[in-house]
Amino acid sequence: MNPEELIEKYYHQSPELKEILLTHSRQVRDRALRIVDRHPELQADRQFIEEAAMLHDIGIIFCDAPKIFCNGPHKYIEHGYLGAELLRKEGLPRHAGVAERHTGSGITLEQVIREELPLPEKDYCPQNVEEEIICYADKFYSKSHLNEEVDYRKVRHNIWRYGHEAIQRFDQWRQRFEPEAETTNSETGIG
Numbered sequence: 001m002n003p004e005e006l007i008e009k010y011y012h013q014s015p016e017l018k019e020i021l022l023t024h025s026r027q028v029r030d031r032a033l034r035i036v037d038r039h040p041e042l043q044a045d046r047q048f049i050e051e052a053a054m055l056h057d058i059g060i061i062f063c064d065a066p067k068i069f070c071n072g073p074h075k076y077i078e079h080g081y082l083g084a085e086l087l088r089k090e091g092l093p094r095h096a097g098v099a100e101r102h103t104g105s106g107i108t109l110e111q112v113i114r115e116e117l118p119l120p121e122k123d124y125c126p127q128n129v130e131e132e133i134i135c136y137a138d139k140f141y142s143k144s145h146l147n148e149e150v151d152y153r154k155v156r157h158n159i160w161r162y163g164h165e166a167i168q169r170f171d172q173w174r175q176r177f178e179p180e181a182e183t184t185n186s187e188t189g190i191g
């Protein structure tokens with residue numbers, strides 16, 4: 001299956017948005033594949049990651065984010081499960097899982113309820129190593145600042161608003177997926 005063909009099917013009438021989505025998704029895919037190639041011990045499915053990373057944000061077209069040419073009716077945080085619905089309709093339930101569970105470092109059911117998030121009530125934490133790697137890699141690339149990699153400290157700061165458990169998940173991924181990256185002590189206390 002060719003993920004870019006599927007993107008074309010839904011985004012051909014939104015060329016600016018399509019370009020942003022393709023650029024961002026390729027950045028996430030390339031970082032995720034770098035992790036897979038450096039860490040065979042993770043036993044991640046490379047082919048699946050290559051496809052699913054390209055499709056993880058396919059739901060943004062249904063959301064409202066005019067700065068990146070998204071003019072849909074839904075809140076941006078809904079793009080995960082909306083993308084998942086689209087991918088299930090396309091016969092791609094495994095890819096749908098990646099789309100559904102890639103926001104922040106995962107969102108717990110408890111958080112959905114506590115913060116009254118506009119999401120169907122369930123758990124949105126990544127459930128397998130492929131979902132975890134893509135979720136992690138995604139945090140380093142912003143669609144509003146396409147040409148910059150987000151600094152690790154900034155990524156961690158962004159995740160902080162999802163709470164202590166979210167930071168713990170992210171830190172564990174950092175150690176498993178990019179242990180070779182430098183993490184100084186001064187970077188561990190951001191809040």
Ligand SMILES: [Fe+2]
Binds near residue numbers: 138
């Ligand atoms: Fe993304």
